[in-house]
Amino acid sequence: MTGPFLPPLLAVEGLTTIFPTRAGPARVVDDVSFHVNEGECLGVVGESGSGKSITFLSILGLVRPPGRVSAKRMIFAGKDLLALGEGERRAIRGRDIAITMQDALTALNPALTVATQITEVMLAHGRARSQEEARAAAIEMMRLVGIPAAANRLDDYPHQFSGGMRQRIMIATALACRPRLLIADEPTTALDVTIQAQVLELIAELRRELRMSVVLITHDLGVVVEQADRIMVMYAGQIVEEGACRAVIEDAAHPYTAGLLASMPSLDTLDRPIHPIRGQAPLPGPMPAQCRFFDRCEQASEACRIEVPLRPFTDGRTARCIRLKEGSHG
Amino acid sequence: MRFGKVVERFIGLIPVLLGVSVIVFLMITLTPGDPVQIMLGDARSSPEQEAALRRDMGLDRPIHERFILFIANALRGEFGLSFFHRRPVIEVIGERLPATIELTLVALILALAIAIPLGVIAAVKRNSWLDRLSTVGSLFGVSLPGFWFGILLILLFSVKLGWFPVSGRIGFSAEVRAVTGLLLIDTLLAGRLDSFWQALRHISLPALTLALPMAAVLTRVTRSSMIEVLRTDYVLFAEAKGLRKARVIGLHALKNALIPTVTVAALETGSLLGGNMIVETVFGWPGLGRLVVEAIFSRNYPLVQAAVLLYAVTYVLLNFFADILYTWLNPKVRL
Numbered sequence: 001m002t003g004p005f006l007p008p009l010l011a012v013e014g015l016t017t018i019f020p021t022r023a024g025p026a027r028v029v030d031d032v033s034f035h036v037n038e039g040e041c042l043g044v045v046g047e048s049g050s051g052k053s054i055t056f057l058s059i060l061g062l063v064r065p066p067g068r069v070s071a072k073r074m075i076f077a078g079k080d081l082l083a084l085g086e087g088e089r090r091a092i093r094g095r096d097i098a099i100t101m102q103d104a105l106t107a108l109n110p111a112l113t114v115a116t117q118i119t120e121v122m123l124a125h126g127r128a129r130s131q132e133e134a135r136a137a138a139i140e141m142m143r144l145v146g147i148p149a150a151a152n153r154l155d156d157y158p159h160q161f162s163g164g165m166r167q168r169i170m171i172a173t174a175l176a177c178r179p180r181l182l183i184a185d186e187p188t189t190a191l192d193v194t195i196q197a198q199v200l201e202l203i204a205e206l207r208r209e210l211r212m213s214v215v216l217i218t219h220d221l222g223v224v225v226e227q228a229d230r231i232m233v234m235y236a237g238q239i240v241e242e243g244a245c246r247a248v249i250e251d252a253a254h255p256y257t258a259g260l261l262a263s264m265p266s267l268d269t270l271d272r273p274i275h276p277i278r279g280q281a282p283l284p285g286p287m288p289a290q291c292r293f294f295d296r297c298e299q300a301s302e303a304c305r306i307e308v309p310l311r312p313f314t315d316g317r318t319a320r321c322i323r324l325k326e327g328s329h330g
Numbered sequence: 331m332r333f334g335k336v337v338e339r340f341i342g343l344i345p346v347l348l349g350v351s352v353i354v355f356l357m358i359t360l361t362p363g364d365p366v367q368i369m370l371g372d373a374r375s376s377p378e379q380e381a382a383l384r385r386d387m388g389l390d391r392p393i394h395e396r397f398i399l400f401i402a403n404a405l406r407g408e409f410g411l412s413f414f415h416r417r418p419v420i421e422v423i424g425e426r427l428p429a430t431i432e433l434t435l436v437a438l439i440l441a442l443a444i445a446i447p448l449g450v451i452a453a454v455k456r457n458s459w460l461d462r463l464s465t466v467g468s469l470f471g472v473s474l475p476g477f478w479f480g481i482l483l484i485l486l487f488s489v490k491l492g493w494f495p496v497s498g499r500i501g502f503s504a505e506v507r508a509v510t511g512l513l514l515i516d517t518l519l520a521g522r523l524d525s526f527w528q529a530l531r532h533i534s535l536p537a538l539t540l541a542l543p544m545a546a547v548l549t550r551v552t553r554s555s556m557i558e559v560l561r562t563d564y565v566l567f568a569e570a571k572g573l574r575k576a577r578v579i580g581l582h583a584l585k586n587a588l589i590p591t592v593t594v595a596a597l598e599t600g601s602l603l604g605g606n607m608i609v610e611t612v613f614g615w616p617g618l619g620r621l622v623v624e625a626i627f628s629r630n631y632p633l634v635q636a637a638v639l640l641y642a643v644t645y646v647l648l649n650f651f652a653d654i655l656y657t658w659l660n661p662k663v664r665l
């Protein structure tokens with residue numbers, strides 16, 4: 001873990017991403033601020049549509065028009081991402097910040113061999129000087145992620161691999177340049193349970209080995225509990241709670257986080273029946289000036305009909321709920 | 331893709347070709363009118379002469395024997411004598427075929443050279459003025475008849491500006507040996523740049539006339555498949571890898587987007603070989619299309635029969651080549 005005086009690897013302030021919808025502009029990422037420390041694993045959780053993927057695609061500069069991204073501050077490894085030109089942003093993508101896509105089955109190009117798709121990253125970023133060197137490195141990468149007979153399979157096409165193997169190939173591609181930050185977007189969905197565990201173990205191992213930071217995006221709180229140092233909970237485009245993983249899991253401050261925990265199938269520290277959150281997340285679009293969780297919250301009151309700010313309360317934890325009192329948790 | 335697979339697939343074409351020959355055979359056999367009468371025309375003839383001709387043409391044998399004979403002859407390139415030319419049909423066709431092939435090839439290359447870049451740019455810069463222009467242009471290209479274009483081009487570039495010849499194709503001059511039969515290649519092989527230039531000037535307008543409507547269709551096809559592909563996860567992932575835009579678009583996206591373009595180009599090329607008739611007539615291009623038009627008007631059955639069979643075989647082969655090209659573009663497709 002990092003000392004308190006080291007600056008974070010990634011620091012984001014006031015990140016907002018807006019998509020036009022028929023109902024009006026939708027702030028699918030709304031004034032999001034957070035940081036990722038060196039060597040740390042940040043877990044990002046929230047229901048489908050809460051803005052997890054778009055948050056990190058925005059940081060990479062990969063949101064397509066008509067989506068619009070703005071931020072007050074975006075610093076990566078001491079560099080101001082907002083001040084960089086398109087070419088400099090591109091140089092960071094894939095080399096310093098890599099992402100594995102949510103759906104591994106569609107993330108690999110069906111028309112290109114695995115060799116092409118892994119080596120091109122290294123060649124594009126000058127991490128290999130020749131085709132041969134890049135191929136050798138690609139084979140090594142494929143071995144690292146546990147693909148059997150890697151050397152023989154380099155010239156195969158994605159459809160010739162199983163789903164789990166394709167996930168590994170995508171991870172190998174993302175890690176080919178030994179990035180400082182890996183954004184793993186739902187690395188375990190669409191995988192069966194044994195492969196899920198293998199892939200997670202693999203990411204944890206690589207984290208130790210390559211000393212990289214990881215952002216782990218997932219629906220699955222169980223995954224976060226095992227892997228993350230800190231956790232960030234998103235709801236309807238906003239961060240609703242953030243803090244050290246253990247502390248948040250053991251004593252959720254926000255009713256939404258508590259609801260997520262209650263709806264988890266099993267968690268060894270807790271033993272209670274599954275209890276899903278009632279209702280549904282709001283559709284993207286303009287939001288009324290009230291707590292966004294209002295309609296679903298069992299503790300909602302008239303006092304919640306204001307724009308609730310994200311407030312620190314204890315031990316470096318923050319949450320977005322009017323019921324928080326200084327020192328009430330922890 | 332393995333060579334064995336290609337051979338296997340090629341052998342699979344035989345039943346198709348056989349079916350086509352049955353249809354061509356029946357087409358002529360079942361056409362009303364006695365071929366002997368047609369062949370003899372108005373010339374007075376004795377019954378003996380008629381019977382002799384009937385025997386010569388094998389018309390006195392049962393139909394299945396005639397079919398086998400037809401196939402056997404077709405395989406040897408024997409389609410009988412052209413009524414009009416009094417020469418073997420295959421020879422007459424052989425003389426005209428290279429001109430049509432050359433025209434089709436140049437038109438195809440021209441169409442692809444216009445359509446692929448235009449379709450890609452239109453997709454990448456959606457709703458830009460260039461995209462709108464290409465949409466309007468394609469609409470014109472698709473809806474206006476090809477010969478109308480041809481006449482317009484002749485009026486503007488040949489008659490008014492005098493940049494191109496009005497019609498025809500240069501013949502083989504003494505210095506240029508026919509190697510491929512394609513003048514653009516043969517003149518280059520002979521090192522005759524002046525003749526090459528002449529050949530190019532002659533082929534430009536008819537090829538453009540054929541290419542424009544085809545380019546219009548292919549631009550639309552390329553644009554829409556490119557737009558679809560640009561939305562995919564694998565293109566997003568390619569961008570996330572920090573690749574240059576040219577590589578993301580030109581390799582990752584285009585290789586997938588070209589699949590529908592190839593399909594349509596193969597179909598269009600097939601119909602182009604047939605549809606040549608009008609353009610070849612307008613430009614006085616000495617190709618197969620014009621020959622067939624003449625043959626139909628003069629009821630030159632053996633020639634029409636051979637030409638139809640040739641069209642069918644070409645069509646089948648074009649699709650075969652398109653299939654091979656797919657497997658390269660999309661390795662998931664197995665032959």
Ligand SMILES: Nc1ncnc2c1ncn2[C@@H]1O[C@H](COP(=O)(O)OP(=O)(O)OP(=O)(O)O)[C@@H](O)[C@H]1O
Binds near residue numbers: 055102219283
């Ligand atoms: N191109 C787009 N145009 C309009 N809205 C979009 C677009 N892309 C995403 N959205 C909206 O942004 C919101 C956030 O999407 P995002 O993919 O970040 O959710 P997520 O938290 O990753 O969900 P999941 O767990 O399902 O992956 C969603 O409501 C989605 O509908």
Ligand code: SF4
Binds near residue numbers: 292298301322
């Ligand atoms: S602010 Fe009110 S409605 Fe929102 S989470 Fe807290 S208690 Fe529930």
Ligand SMILES: [Mg+2]
Binds near residue numbers: 053054102185
């Ligand atoms: Mg997502």
